[in-house]
Amino acid sequence: MDDGFREIAGVRTRVLTVHGTGTPILLLHGFSDxxxxxxxxLPVLEARGHAALALDLPGFGRADRMRPGPVMPQLAEFVEDAVRRVAAEQGPPLVVGNSLGGAAVWAAAQTSRLPLAGIVAIAPAGFGFTRRVRLGRRILARTPAALPVPILPMPVLRFLLVRGYAHGAGVGRRLDPAVADSWIAQFSRRGDLRDAAGLVARVLHEIDEVRELPVPAYPVLMVWGTRDRLVRADRPxxxxxxxxxxxWGHCPQLEHPETLADLVLEFGSRLPAAQPRPA
Incomplete structure (x- = not known):
């Protein structure tokens, strides 16, 4: 697996890559991932003959921070450029987006004639939340500023964050320690937590607008897990x-990579061509 950096839509970002000859697969993570x-x-897709690459979205991981202003247009611009770059190098990709990544490709695919084979949106944000999350949003709506960072020692905060990440992803104590270590490395300073808290408020302010966008003119598979604690489709x-x-929970790629690969590749095998269908 190759690990490097590229510039996409003016954003320097990390890219993990595996190689193959099948339809390239572009992987987009969710919020805070x-x-x-x-x-x-990634290695499962490579073993089955498909090139695949995973990117840090702007504002997450080791990518550049987002610019001030609305979040979703920045993510859409980034994903659109990523799709075009992959298509120019390897052919039109199948884009797999989890949570915020699913919302990002939905927004990007509003662009006509994008060289995009299809979309697999796994628990995409913006199409309905669980009752627990809806309650949390109502509480946040009464908070005048971004989420405060608790006054706790950083080791304690980092431990609690990992537990929260595992719980929200739906894997609990089954979270791979290597994945946990990699994820929490994003939050080494208290300032990182403040930035993330501010980004939460910005995303939640915009995310409901995603469902009001037209359905992308490409084949779309929407995937929902019965154990998802965060999102739930409230209408077809x-x-x-x-x-x-x-x-499945919110992030099946952490717990069910083989089954998820089966699902993604079966959908990809049914794609007629990398052209948008009539609106």
Missing amino acids: HAPGWRAL VPGTESIRVAG
Whole structure:
């Protein structure tokens, strides 16, 4: 697996890459996650003959920070440029986006004639939240500023963050220690936590707008897990294919990489061509 950096849409970002000859697969992580969150899936795709790459989205992992202003247009610009670069080098990709990554490719795919084979949106943000998250959003709406950072020693905060990440992802104590170490490395300073808290508020302010966008004019598979503690589709999305997978949480790439690869590649095998369907 290659680990390096590239500039995409003016953003310097980390890229994890595996090689193959099949349809290239572009992997986009969710909020607070980063490219190494796909480390379990990448070698599975490579073993099955597909080139794949995972990126740090702007503002996450080791990518440049976001600019001031709305978040979703920046993510859409980044994903659109990433798709075009992959298509120019390897052919139109199948984009797999988890949570915020799913929302980002949905926004990017509003662009007509994007060289995009299709979209797999895993628990995409913006299409409905669980009751617990809806309650949390109402509380945050009454908070005048971004989430405060608790006054606790950093080792304690980092421990609690890892537990929260594992719980939200749906893997609990089954989280791979290497994945946990890589994820928490993003938050080595208290300032990193303040930045993340501010970004939470910005994303939540915009995320509901995603469902109001037209359905992308490309084949779309929406994947929902029955054990997802964060998002839940509150109504069907016409023009898309949808599946609910028993036992999956919010981030199945952490716990079910083989089964997720089966699902992604089966959908990819049915894609007619890398051209948008009529709107």
